[in-house]
Amino acid sequence: MLELLAKLLKVLNAEVSPWQISLGFVFGMVMGLTPLWSLNNLLLLLLLLCLRVNLSAFLLSLTLFSGIGYLFDPLMETLGATLLNNPGLVELWSAMYQSDIWRLIHFNNTLTLGSTLLALGLAAPLLLISNLVIRKYRQHILAWVRKSKLMAFFKATKFYDIYSKLSGAAL
Amino acid sequence: MKQLIRPTGIISFVLISLLLVLFWWLLADWLLKQSIERSGTALLGAKVELASAQLNLSPFGFELNTLQLTNPDKPMENVVEIAIIEGYLEPLPLLMGQIIVTELRANGVALNTPRSTSGLIDSPKPSQTASPPQEEKAEPSFDFSQALPSLDELLERLPITTIKLADAFDEETRAAFEELEKQFNELPDQQQLKEYEDRLKAAVEGKVKSPQDLKQRLDDLKQLKSELNENKQQLKAVRESIKTQREITSKQWDELKNAPASDLTQLRDSYSLEQDNLGNISGLLFGNQTQKWVTAAQPYLNHGQQLLSDNGEETPPPPPRGEGRFVHFASETARPDFLIKLAQIGLSLSIGELQLTINDITHQPEILNRPTTFTLSGRNLQNIAAIDADGIIDYRDRDNGYAQVKGTITQWQLADFQLSGDSDYPIIISSATQQLEGELRLQQDKLQGNVNSDFEKVLWNQQQQQQASTLQKLLNKIDNFDMQLSLEGQPTAPQVSLRSDLDKRLSNAFKQQFSEERDKLEGKLKTHLNKQIEQRASKYSDQLKLLNQQQGSTDQQLAKIEEMLKSEVKNGIDEQKDKLENKLKDKLKGLF
Numbered sequence: 001m002l003e004l005l006a007k008l009l010k011v012l013n014a015e016v017s018p019w020q021i022s023l024g025f026v027f028g029m030v031m032g033l034t035p036l037w038s039l040n041n042l043l044l045l046l047l048l049l050c051l052r053v054n055l056s057a058f059l060l061s062l063t064l065f066s067g068i069g070y071l072f073d074p075l076m077e078t079l080g081a082t083l084l085n086n087p088g089l090v091e092l093w094s095a096m097y098q099s100d101i102w103r104l105i106h107f108n109n110t111l112t113l114g115s116t117l118l119a120l121g122l123a124a125p126l127l128l129i130s131n132l133v134i135r136k137y138r139q140h141i142l143a144w145v146r147k148s149k150l151m152a153f154f155k156a157t158k159f160y161d162i163y164s165k166l167s168g169a170a171l
Numbered sequence: 172m173k174q175l176i177r178p179t180g181i182i183s184f185v186l187i188s189l190l191l192v193l194f195w196w197l198l199a200d201w202l203l204k205q206s207i208e209r210s211g212t213a214l215l216g217a218k219v220e221l222a223s224a225q226l227n228l229s230p231f232g233f234e235l236n237t238l239q240l241t242n243p244d245k246p247m248e249n250v251v252e253i254a255i256i257e258g259y260l261e262p263l264p265l266l267m268g269q270i271i272v273t274e275l276r277a278n279g280v281a282l283n284t285p286r287s288t289s290g291l292i293d294s295p296k297p298s299q300t301a302s303p304p305q306e307e308k309a310e311p312s313f314d315f316s317q318a319l320p321s322l323d324e325l326l327e328r329l330p331i332t333t334i335k336l337a338d339a340f341d342e343e344t345r346a347a348f349e350e351l352e353k354q355f356n357e358l359p360d361q362q363q364l365k366e367y368e369d370r371l372k373a374a375v376e377g378k379v380k381s382p383q384d385l386k387q388r389l390d391d392l393k394q395l396k397s398e399l400n401e402n403k404q405q406l407k408a409v410r411e412s413i414k415t416q417r418e419i420t421s422k423q424w425d426e427l428k429n430a431p432a433s434d435l436t437q438l439r440d441s442y443s444l445e446q447d448n449l450g451n452i453s454g455l456l457f458g459n460q461t462q463k464w465v466t467a468a469q470p471y472l473n474h475g476q477q478l479l480s481d482n483g484e485e486t487p488p489p490p491p492r493g494e495g496r497f498v499h500f501a502s503e504t505a506r507p508d509f510l511i512k513l514a515q516i517g518l519s520l521s522i523g524e525l526q527l528t529i530n531d532i533t534h535q536p537e538i539l540n541r542p543t544t545f546t547l548s549g550r551n552l553q554n555i556a557a558i559d560a561d562g563i564i565d566y567r568d569r570d571n572g573y574a575q576v577k578g579t580i581t582q583w584q585l586a587d588f589q590l591s592g593d594s595d596y597p598i599i600i601s602s603a604t605q606q607l608e609g610e611l612r613l614q615q616d617k618l619q620g621n622v623n624s625d626f627e628k629v630l631w632n633q634q635q636q637q638q639a640s641t642l643q644k645l646l647n648k649i650d651n652f653d654m655q656l657s658l659e660g661q662p663t664a665p666q667v668s669l670r671s672d673l674d675k676r677l678s679n680a681f682k683q684q685f686s687e688e689r690d691k692l693e694g695k696l697k698t699h700l701n702k703q704i705e706q707r708a709s710k711y712s713d714q715l716k717l718l719n720q721q722q723g724s725t726d727q728q729l730a731k732i733e734e735m736l737k738s739e740v741k742n743g744i745d746e747q748k749d750k751l752e753n754k755l756k757d758k759l760k761g762l763f
Contacts, residue, residue, distance in 0.1 A: 035493055039266065045187065050180030073492045084498040097500040103267045111495025 016054055018134040024054035025130045028061025030119040033069040033076070035112055040105050069115065080114030199226045203233060217241035218290035232259035241290025242283070249286055254279025258511075268497055269506050275514040280527075282520060322695045329441060333430035333700040337707055340423045344714060347416050354409045355721055359402050364731055370395050371735060375743030385751045392744045399732045406729040413722045417715070424711055431700040435693055442689055461656060465667050472618065472662040499538050507535035523552035536567045547578070556582035573614035580607040587632070598646065599632035611658070618665050620658035627651045645680040652676065 027048050031041050048058060069076070084093060096102040106112040145151055154160055177183075195202075204224040211219030222237035235256040242250040255278050261271040320328060359367075374391045490496045497508055511532040518525040529545040536542060542565035549558040560578030583605040591598035609622035629650050631643065654671040 035495065042188070046181075046184045049184045049187070050177055052175055052177050070492060074489065077490065077495055080495060081498070090500065093498075094500040094502075097502050097505075100263070100267070106268055106495075106497075108498050108500070109268060109495040110498065111490070111493070114495075 018131045018138075020052055020054045021057045021134055022127050022131040023051070024048075024057030025061040026123045026127045027053055028058040028063075029065045029122060029126055030116075031058075032062045032065025032067075033072075033119040033122075034115040035106075035109075036066075038106055038112060040112070040116065072118075073111065073115075076114035076118055077111045078114070079118065080110035080112065083113060083117070084108060084110060196226075200224050207235070207238075211240065212292060215240060215243060216292070217243040217246065218292055220290075230259050231262050232257065234258075239284075239286065239290070241286065246289040246291040247286050249284045249290070250282065252279075252281045252284040253277050254281075264506055268508065270509045271506055272511040273513070275511050277514070277516040280516055280518045282518075320692075322692065322699065325438070325692065325696065326699075329434075329437060331434050331696075331700070332437075333427065333434050333703060336423070336427045336430050337703045340427050340707060340711075343423065344420055344711075347419065348714060348717070351409075351412055351416060351718075351721065354412060355725075358405055358409060358725065359728065359732075363402075364728065367395060367399060367732075367735060371743060375746060379747075379750055379754070382751065382754055385747060385754065389744060389747045389751065392747060396736060396741075396744070399736050403729060403732050403736065406725050406732065410722060410725045410729065413718050413725065417718050417722075420711065420714060420718075424707075427704060427707065431697060431704070434700060435697060438693055438696060439689070442685075442692075461667055461669050465658065465665065469663070472613075472665075499535070505538050507533040507538045509533055509535075510539060521553070522555060523549060525549035525552075525558060536565070537569070540567060542567060554584040554586070555580060571615070573612060575610070575612040577610045578608065580605070583607060585626075598643075600626070601630045601632045603627065603629040609656075613662060616661060618658055618660060618662045620656075620665075622656040623653065624656075625651070625653045645677055645684060648680055649673065649676055 027044060031044055034040060047053075048055070083089060093108065096107055102108075200223070203226060204221050207221055207224065208219050218239075218241045220237075220239045220241075221235055224236075225234045226232075227234065233256075235258075236254070238251075238253045238256060239249045240251045242248045256275065257277075258275045259273045261273060264271045326334070370391060374388045374395065379385045379388065499505055499507075512530065514527075514529040514532060516527040516529070518527055525547060526549065527545065527547045529543065531539060531541045531543050533539055533543070542563050544563050545561065547558065547560040549555070552558065558578070558580050560576060562574070562576035564574040566572030566574075585600055585603045585605055588600040588603065589598070590600055604627045605624055606627070607622065607624040609620065611618070611620035613619075627650075629652070631646050652671055652673045654669065654673070657668045657670075658665040659668075660666045
């Protein structure tokens, strides 16, 4: 975990594009909230590996949102169940149900549907917000942090040793 | 664009995918074993153990070896042990979250096998739907010997007229004869009669000395006549009393002589066997044992009902975290989440090998639109020629779902078969051949079942027979009978009724036996009553003789007195009157 945080700090402080980091966050969020062992996530993994997305941000986001997903599991399950049992949507679901492809991605699973819709709904805001936060961090906070007393204290910790080894440079 | 695409991405994806598949494949067997053991243990409440599990790619399926399901109530015993389970799966539905087993074969299925280690789990067993403790039912006793009383009991219970009349006869004749004796003693005896004769002689014989003497003789004769008349009335009264008493005694005696006949009729009326009284002998005899069989089957009935009720739950429990629930929609290719299309199970029981075939096992029959069906068959089993059963579990319409099973057992050779658990009258069949057919239906928490069985070539337990109870003697005459068991009501407490042609046959045999016993009792009663009459017959004869003697004596006395009154006294008085007249005439002549 410490290594992962160190990697994130390295990424944030490095010259990696904020969009790559943000996209890593979003991919991690989607995979973390939705059931892990599914065809959807396999496709997401393919995208993750084929696109230049920051993997450290993805892994950190995956870890974080897996915990959040576990906490909100019943809520997402209820959301999916409500939608699947909505009489107004039955026609849509029935049409999708006739296709094996849709069924392969478990659209008719209450948790898969609820969590996927929630994750997709959060994807765009998270992408934009995280991108903005990273830019602001690099512009204003990074220089201030480097000079702060807190950083002096931080440099004396084991975590800083790990970070130094990974980045090959000091803050 | 080049900055967006990672050229090594696809290779990495393939490598990661292969690693995942390899990882899964290496751990698949272990994961499968763990999954079955954990979920099975959680469901059963006792250890479920598997020696090994193996996943196969071609054909896609699995193999499980030595699956043991511990009996939660007996930790050192397996409720089921299965040597090998082979299953074949459809791969595509697995990716859709559905487990479709095209064929499942289970061989070496044995029940109630011993365990080498305890199958108890540490966590407390979830409280099953334990049926409330059943109250100990008092076992009905069936004692034929109590149907008839002993002679002494009979004399106490029944108002025996003969005894009453005999006692009354004794009492009344004693009082009457005492009164007669008293009257008889007041009559003039022989000495008194002799005195009357002497007085008569003195009055009429000898020479009259004077007119005064003559007058005196006349007065004596009148006095004697008066006394004789008085005695005559006495004798007549006594004679009338004797006559009346003779009539009363004779009438009482006639009533007493006829009383035993009415008493015996009363005995027959009081101790007769009506058909209604013997309506359900078999239920009385075998009810306990039948109840034990039903009680033994009750956990299975309850479990079955529970499983079927669970299927119909309106609000299912929330799914485990991270899994969700699949919602199905109308489709021509719709499949349930779990389906075993065909299961072939070889049961290794103590009686031999049975083959159980089950089609379409699923918890979502409404999606499959087919009921679960099963057949059970076995041939040349130990002591059984054949077992055949087939059943259906149809819960497509959950509101009217039902489970039904029909079965037959052909030529079941029974040995030391306990038919009645009655503590006083344990009935054991030493040997018999039984044909059995039955049907059981469970619908909407209502159980309905019938089991018909024919017992042939029945030999009853000789040891029991030596006790020589009435019932065992009766049963010994019966070498075949049938029995119908009916179940109806809630599966947790079904109403059990039992019918058998033993009812009629035992009734007839029991009636015959009862009649014989009653005839014996009747004979004893007759002897007893006749003895009572005989004892009084001699007394009656003596009394009659005495009455006759008394009457004879009275008649003699009366005749004598009448004779004295009619001739001697009257003549004496006339003679004395004549003499007196003559004397008066003589004296008057002397004057004139």
